[in-house]
Ligand SMILES: O=C(O)[C@H](O)COP(=O)(O)O
């Protein structure tokens with residue numbers, strides 16, 4: 199796995215591909231959360247009517263195959279780690295496998311280097327007189343954060359001088375089973391009790407469900423972040439409890455309650471006073487390593503000038519992210535672990551070689567096909583060659599209520615971009631499989647998968663009209679398995695006999711299909727790369743644009759044979 203970009207110093211100009219022509223429009227479609235699994239009633243992709251995608255599969259193995267989208271193939275610590283959008287789109291766009299945030303934090307904690315870095319030295323200045331606040335997702339999903347990393351950080355920070363610690367917990371139920379919040383809070387409380395025995399004043403101070411409190415993304419709804427600010431910083435929330443375990447247990451008594459959407463709560467003392475306001479002189483660490491759902495709070499915590507909501511009070515704190523969440527904005531300016539330096543992405547190469555690109559998705563996935571695709575970099579490489587378009591997502595409506603999401607609108611934008619002939623690459627993310635899959639609602643996910651298939655048809659029809667090429671793939675699995683299973687693969691049932699919904703991503707591989715009238719007849723998938731993964735896609739796409747990929751890229755999936 200690369201930690202430094204190996205292509206450094208080499209020329210940006212790409213050699214012409216010996217057999218494939220330049221100038222053909224390439225449509226790149228990423229179906230979010232669309233893995234491959236055996237037929238099963240809880241495989242929503244199988245259960246849905248998806249004639250367009252079914253037809254593509256018939257071209258296997260020459261023009262349809264599976265690729266890896268989880269674990270070490272995308273830079274995660276182990277092959278037990280499911281894939282996710284960040285690492286998936288990073289690999290798709292970068293063409294190389296980088297050690298990702300989860301792994302870099304593991305290494306920094308294991309070696310103790312995390313405590314020697316600038317970020318930790320900075321927050322430590324608050325330990326004598328202030329409180330250390332840790333804010334983040336309480337989960338072992340490994341997508342945004344990991345519980346064991348929080349445990350190590352609590353231990354390490356107290357050993358390095360933190361005397362008063364407050365944890366602000368966001369319950370998950372999305373990357374892990376709904377209802378698991380109770381167990382995570384129990385485990386955290388045990389750790390905090392152990393710290394208290396050692397004389398550290400350590401407590402949970404506030405919390406709420408990740409999708410309703412704090413962890414919005416791509417500025418979809420700042421009210422989510424405001425709820426978090428009010429609870430974590432100001433100590434204000436509609437629900438007040440004596441401890442966090444009571445909080446999650448009580449809030450979950452509502453029959454409609456769900457870990458993802460628990461309302462904000464604040465922990466108060468005997469006199470009703472919040473136990474952990476964020477005050478002048480305190481230190482704050484947001485312990486998520488993934489950026490997209492922390493960068494909004496990071497802005498609120500760091501920016502002097504801020505107008506997204508009324509912060510009421512802007513405490514003078516020392517703030518560090520677990521990682522730096524935005525390398526362009528240098529936000530946060532202090533961080534505990536340096537993020538992967540993803541450079542020489544295919545987007546940058548193609549822009550420097552004159553390829554005109556259009557990228558589009560709806561808000562909840564917009565950063566995936568732009569920011570993540572481009573190696574966690576915001577903005578254009580060359581504004582005169584690129585256009586990125588965002589379609590506003592529905593706000594305040596759960597995705598199982600509107601499972602078609604903006605699939606049709608995205609497809610129409612892509613179609614118009616293809617037919618305009620103003621672009622060489624038209625790239626979209628279609629969100630349904632993932633966003634509806636995360637709700638755990640099987641019926642709605644089936645509706646969402648059908649809508650995604652219809653969107654693909656619109657795009658492929660446009661590619662057909664202009665004589666173009668398409669590349670269709672996914673970033674990780676989700677909708678193809680909606681049931682929690684035992685080791686033998688049998689769905690697990692709860693005490694009422696209901697199958698337990700799997701809201702998370704999966705370890706499954708994802709399909710990749712190529713085709714279109716512009717694809718030279720001799721192009722087919724190589725057979726010598728059985729273990730290929732998402733990082734092999736970038737070289738493939740470069741070839742289809744008529745270029746050889748740089749040497750340090752993972753190899754292309756295609757070859758050209760005489761016909
Ligand atoms: O942030 C989320 O919605 C989930 O934790 C992961 O989903 P994504 O990786 O598909 O964005």
Ligand SMILES: [Mn+2]
Nearest residue numbers: 230231283673
């Ligand atoms: Mn995804």
Ligand SMILES: [Mn+2]
Nearest residue numbers: 231632633636
């Ligand atoms: Mn997802």
